[in-house]
Amino acid sequence: MLADQHLLRIPGPSPIPPSVQRAMNQTMIGHRGKETKDLIQRIKPRLKPIFGTEQDVLIVSGSGTAGLETAVVNTVKPGDEVLVIVTGAFGDRFVKICQAYDVAVQRYDVEWGAAFDPAYIKTYLKDHPNIKAVFATYCETSTGILNPIQELCTIVHENSNALVIVDGVSCVGGVDTEVDAWGIDVLVTGSQKAMMLPAGLTFITVSEEAWKIIEQNKQARFYLDLRKYRKSLADDSTPFTPALSLLFGLDQVLNLVEEEGLQNVYTRHELMKKMTRSAFKAMGIPLLTADDAASPTVTAIRPNDFAAEDLRKVMKQEFNLSVAGGQQHLQGKIFRIGHMGYCSPADVLQIIGIVEISLRKIGKQIELGQGIRAAQEVYLQQGVLA
Amino acid sequence: MLADQHLLRIPGPSPIPPSVQRAMNQTMIGHRGKETKDLIQRIKPRLKPIFGTEQDVLIVSGSGTAGLETAVVNTVKPGDEVLVIVTGAFGDRFVKICQAYDVAVQRYDVEWGAAFDPAYIKTYLKDHPNIKAVFATYCETSTGILNPIQELCTIVHENSNALVIVDGVSCVGGVDTEVDAWGIDVLVTGSQKAMMLPAGLTFITVSEEAWKIIEQNKQARFYLDLRKYRKSLADDSTPFTPALSLLFGLDQVLNLVEEEGLQNVYTRHELMKKMTRSAFKAMGIPLLTADDAASPTVTAIRPNDFAAEDLRKVMKQEFNLSVAGGQQHLQGKIFRIGHMGYCSPADVLQIIGIVEISLRKIGKQIELGQGIRAAQEVYLQQGVLA
Known part of the structure; x- marks a missing residue:
């Protein structure tokens, strides 16, 4: 062979495109210097169309699961009632993270290989008015399902005050995603799927409604505290040392997306x-x-x-x-x-x-x-x- | 797209294999230091099986055409009678190089798309006893022909004292090549075809019979003088600065060939x-x-x-x-x-x-x-x- x-x-x-591989090989720079600021400034506006949002897309150095945990610890706290829609292994992961933080998880289990039924959610929310957040998976990697996120957002927002929190790890960048238009409160994705990068970055969008919850949330967190990332990003910076070579690569990924x-x-x-x-x-x-x-x-x-x-x-x-x-x-x-x-x-x-x-x-x-x-x-x- | x-x-x-690309990216080293000597020492014995020779394979920094010119200027001189078998554009190139050095070229033109007929050479050599060298193309890139080099060698050596000089640029490394067993006097190939490298190196083997001619040949040459390359290579070195990044790559190409x-x-x-x-x-x-x-x-x-x-x-x-x-x-x-x-x-x-x-x-x-x-x-x- x-x-x-x-x-x-x-x-x-x-796989990583060769030009992205080359970009990641560039000489290391200081993470607090002007070059890094310029890099973040270049990346920031160009990430938004991929997520369909006018909000800044926050970047945390970590794998997709770090992103999912970020979504959990910023929006809910022990005892909060949440609904997790489980259509496969990654819905299940949201459950496990919530359980690790003593969140009161309700599961809506769907047969693996099928999408969830938004109508079920409507009924569920009427029967459970205290649900603080609904967690869903956009593309369920374990089954190849693309779940109806737009319909979910409509139903949740019409029938409750719950946040809609979405794992978009295995599709965002390859599938139309309209965070603002659909009303996704928190969307998480990773770098190693449709984003054409190695694993190591997770991207997170946050709606205005979600920020209100996040600002007040008493759940303890430090590295994954989204407030820190928002504050730093407003200044074209990051709260902690970013995975710089992946940012070099991301800059080139955005070039490729714009070229195509x-x-x-x-x-x-x-x-x-x-x-x-x-x-x-x-x-x-x-x-x-x-x-x-x-x-x-x-x-x-x-x-x-x-x-x-x-x-x-x-x-x-x-x-x-x-x-x-x-x-x-x-x-x-x-x-x-x-x-x-x-x-x-x-x-x-x-x-x-x-x-x-x-x-x-x-x-x-x-x-x-x-x-x-x-x-x-x-x-x-x-x-x-x- | x-x-x-x-x-x-x-x-x-x-295309260049990714691991070869990475190898070529390694930090530059001095061309007269121990690391380069070690590199050449590693490469030298492992090139031989690809050419089917016990002789050292000489490496000249230059494109395939530099290799073809090397073959010409080392083996013949103005006025020498040579036969060039032309089965396509690259046979033609041998003619042009010989003509540039006032070598007395005879062409044996074969319809493009066909291989040459070794029997014709036999007759030709009997009628032209002064032919000093027969030039042939192993794989004619312009037509996709693989010419019968083994038969050519047999016929030439049985019927004359002419050298057999072969352009193997577009096949050596991908096709069985037995320099010693077949009796190819000079074989030239390039780095950018079956050798999986960028263009920039040309590889040349020389038989004992050919060395006798080369040692005595009065044709003026300097950079392409094979005597210099033989002398340096015996000492794991090169007469002129080698294309080092290509040698880094070659080292990895040899790993890949040995792995497969x-x-x-x-x-x-x-x-x-x-x-x-x-x-x-x-x-x-x-x-x-x-x-x-x-x-x-x-x-x-x-x-x-x-x-x-x-x-x-x-x-x-x-x-x-x-x-x-x-x-x-x-x-x-x-x-x-x-x-x-x-x-x-x-x-x-x-x-x-x-x-x-x-x-x-x-x-x-x-x-x-x-x-x-x-x-x-x-x-x-x-x-x-x-």
């Missing part, structure tokens, strides 16, 4: 989703999720006549193609293909081409080229990509 | 050739070269019902996939796909997938997935790649 070729198609971390055009980035992700799904449908291999609830960034496949792990093993051994397996009770039952960030329709063709060969290698009698053809047809129907 | 994705599939320069195994590298190239050719045959699109004369590193396609340039344009615009056009009289008539060095069967699937879509975009009614399927079938017939 060709040495040093790594086809990284797990649902994050995702943000709407084109979203169109590309939508196209990659459709190509991938059409390919598996053509091959007669079941998808875990329904079309109308599928994420543009990750596709979960639930085979019924071969072992997902056998396929993953062959693809890794022969092509160094990594896709993810299933988590928790879906372990061994599904595999998940990441098509986010630095990934193109041409890469989807390559992935499907490898899947087809590897299926034959594990003994499944599919017709070669059939999945590829379906993906190609989707591409051609789409017209010219900008 | 995804910004910063460049699918570079011209027949060289070829040299025979596996050759098998991979052979497989990529067969996959590519099968795909175009399945699509009913003519290849320029016959199967038994085709190079494992580059494939030339000669379409008869669409414009090569239209296809190249769409592939570049929509996928940033670069393949080469034709040279000289084949300009606009063929296109050439490089599958050498840092290129895998998975990459061939991607290229063919893009070719199929792009053919439809320019109005050719091919059946989607057909070329891919043929390539996949070749892969599956090949069994497991090591």
